[in-house]
Each structure stands twice: as structure tokens, then as C-alpha cells.
Amino acid sequence: MKLSIPRACGSWSKSPPVSTTLHKPISFYSSIPSSSPLKPQVPLFLRPPIHSATLSDLQKWHHWAKTLPVPHSDDPPDPTLLRRELKWLLEDALEVHSSVPQMGSHSDDRPIKLRTSLEQLYSVWRQRIEERRPFQYVVGCEHWRDLVLSVQDGxxxxxxxxxxxxxxxxxxxxxxxxxxxxxxxxxxxxxxxxxxxxxxxxxxxxxxxxxxxxxxxxxxxxxxxxxxxxxxxxxxxxxxxxxxxxxxxxxxxxxxxxxxxxxxxxxxxxxxxxxxxxxxxxx
CATH class of the missing domain: 3.40.50.150 (Vaccinia Virus protein VP39)
Structure with missing residues (x-):
């Protein structure tokens, strides 16, 4: 597959020369300890499921999220992508992913374990739709190659x-x-x-x-x-x-x-x- 880099700082050149003599690294300093003083945001899917909501209340949130109006814009988000992101958000928030297919079923007051509060789910999805906050910041992670990396604002x-x-x-x-x-x-x-x-x-x-x-x-x-x-x-x-x-x-x-x-x-x-x-x- 041909790779393109539209925002890179130039075009492809010839294959790089590979030296047969390896430069040995000298010592360096000013290293940062593994325990940084700032505490990063933990991605949603890694948070403990310490919150809960009834299945009925979760269904109400899911219906609200699907029908939340998208503000008028010259470059509106793709509706198909938004539906996919909503599914990913729900999967990351639920302790048990098998609860997802039940979202369309009848009212049920069974408790569902969540990794964030129901109030926070309302808040972050409103940010995604009304403020166009990047989805990666909403869930706190990005899939890159075969990695799942923590990301946050800033x-x-x-x-x-x-x-x-x-x-x-x-x-x-x-x-x-x-x-x-x-x-x-x-x-x-x-x-x-x-x-x-x-x-x-x-x-x-x-x-x-x-x-x-x-x-x-x-x-x-x-x-x-x-x-x-x-x-x-x-x-x-x-x-x-x-x-x-x-x-x-x-x-x-x-x-x-x-x-x-x-x-x-x-x-x-x-x-x-x-x-x-x-x-x-x-x-």
C-alpha cells in the first residue's frame, strides 16, 4: 500500500544510506523520572467500574445522545461516524460490553456498572456534539498502529x-x-x-x-x-x-x-x- 504524508516537511527522497559504523551514544543527563509530578488523565476504558445506573436510565441517555441536534456548520460531522463514536463511548463506559445489545430492549431497572457517571456521559457527549470536542479527548485515548494511547487536552x-x-x-x-x-x-x-x-x-x-x-x-x-x-x-x-x-x-x-x-x-x-x-x- 502506498503511503502518503500530506503534512510532512517534504517529499520522499531516495532510500537512506545505512552506515556500517555505528555511532556509540555518550552519556546524557536531565532525565525525567518515571513518576512525573503531573497526573495524566486515565483513559475511560481503564477506569474502575465504580459508578452505576439502571438500564432504563442508560437507555434514556442513549436515546438522547442519538437524537441530540448537531449545530449548523459548514463542515458538519459525518452522522455515520457519530453513531460509531457513540457505540465506542458506550463500550468504553460499560464494565460488561454485552450490555450494549440490550440498549434497545424494554425498560429495565437492573443496575449496570459504569466506568464514569451517567451525568458525565451526558456532559462529554454534549461537548462532542455542541462544542465539536475531539472524540479522542472525550474517551481519553487514541488507537494508533496496534497501540491504544492515552491522550488528553493539551x-x-x-x-x-x-x-x-x-x-x-x-x-x-x-x-x-x-x-x-x-x-x-x-x-x-x-x-x-x-x-x-x-x-x-x-x-x-x-x-x-x-x-x-x-x-x-x-x-x-x-x-x-x-x-x-x-x-x-x-x-x-x-x-x-x-x-x-x-x-x-x-x-x-x-x-x-x-x-x-x-x-x-x-x-x-x-x-x-x-x-x-x-x-x-x-x-
Missing amino acids: VLIPRPETEVFVDLVGDVVTQNGDLTQGLWADLGTGSGAIAIGIGRILGPRGRVIATDLSPVAVSVASFNVQRYSLQKAVVFLDGLRKGKLTYLTGLIEGKPGKVCFWLYGKALLGSQFHPWVFGSASG
Whole structure:
């Protein structure tokens, strides 16, 4: 399947040169401990089912949600997508997914265990419809590749087209297995999606340095890294303090509207990048 990156910082170039001499990473500092001081929002599907509502009340909410008017807009949401999102929201909120087919049945006062309150379900769906709040922020997660990543307001939602950067790393590592021992960097890591994807490819011998100027993003990315047990593969560098990275094997840099990828200073996407030395983690 042909991959396209409409918002990347350039067009495809020739296949990257793979060096036979691996640059060894030097020591680095200003790492962020795995326990970030900010507590990220837990995705809805991971919350404990400590709330409850009767099936009848849940049916009333479901009917209200399906019939909530969509404000007039030049670019209205797709009704089919909204119905699908409503089903996903319900599945994430329910302790037992088998309760979903019963939503159209007769009134029933049986208690149903929920991962959020019924009042909150009314609130978040109203935000989705009337305020056009992204669905990923409503449920607190995004499906990216084979990952389910925590996201929240203040953290960019991983875009499907950025999955190609993990594929690129997989390709070059397949050509030269020594690259799994290298030091990679993900600048502007956001939710940590790319860093986690690369960390899984590199295995125990490689390391990914992830940075972000946003403390909220670092907190969310740390949560995602811990959830996939990659604390040894992905290490965070505080973008607000001075740090030093040299002899990088590869670098992925996220900027508003584009993402760039470099391997040994050779740009696959974007302008040529020469020095592999950074005076600070903020660039």
C-alpha cells in the first residue's frame, strides 16, 4: 500500500544510506523520572467500574445522545461516524460490553456498572456534539498502529500518517541490525506514540530519548511508556532544562503541521540536517 504524508516537511527522497559504523551514544543527563509530578488523565476504558445506573436510565441517555441536534456548520460531522463514536463511548463506559445489545430492549431497572457517571456521559457527549470536542479527548485515548494511547487536552492526537516513521525505522534496522544499538531521539514527542513505536522495534539494546516542552505531554507520554513496559527503552529528557545529545543514530522532530525524519544527518523528509550535536533538549 502506498503511503502518503500530506503534512510532512517534504517529499520522499531516495532510500537512506545505512552506515556500517555505528555511532556509540555518550552519556546524557536531565532525565525525567518515571513518576512525573503531573497526573495524566486515565483513559475511560481503564477506569474502575465504580459508578452505576439502571438500564432504563442508560437507555434514556442513549436515546438522547442519538437524537441530540448537531449545530449548523459548514463542515458538519459525518452522522455515520457519530453513531460509531457513540457505540465506542458506550463500550468504553460499560464494565460488561454485552450490555450494549440490550440498549434497545424494554425498560429495565437492573443496575449496570459504569466506568464514569451517567451525568458525565451526558456532559462529554454534549461537548462532542455542541462544542465539536475531539472524540479522542472525550474517551481519553487514541488507537494508533496496534497501540491504544492515552491522550488528553493539551496533547496532540497522534495522526495516522505519522505511523510511516516507525515503518521507516523498521526498514533501516532490518537493513542493518547494528542500528538497534543506537540512540534515537523523538523531539516533540506528544503522547509518546513514535517513541514507543521505535522503542518496540529497537528492543533491549537501543534507546529512544523523548522530549517535549509541555509538562502535560511528558506526563501523558510517561504514562503510555509505562503501560507498555518500555521504561528501559524510552527515556525522557526535560525540554525545559539544558541537556546534551550527541552521536544520534536517528531523529524524529515534530513541529506544528509537519514531522521530519533524519538518519545519520541525511534527511528522508525535509531539509538537510548536518550537526548531530544539540546544545539543549529544546533545540
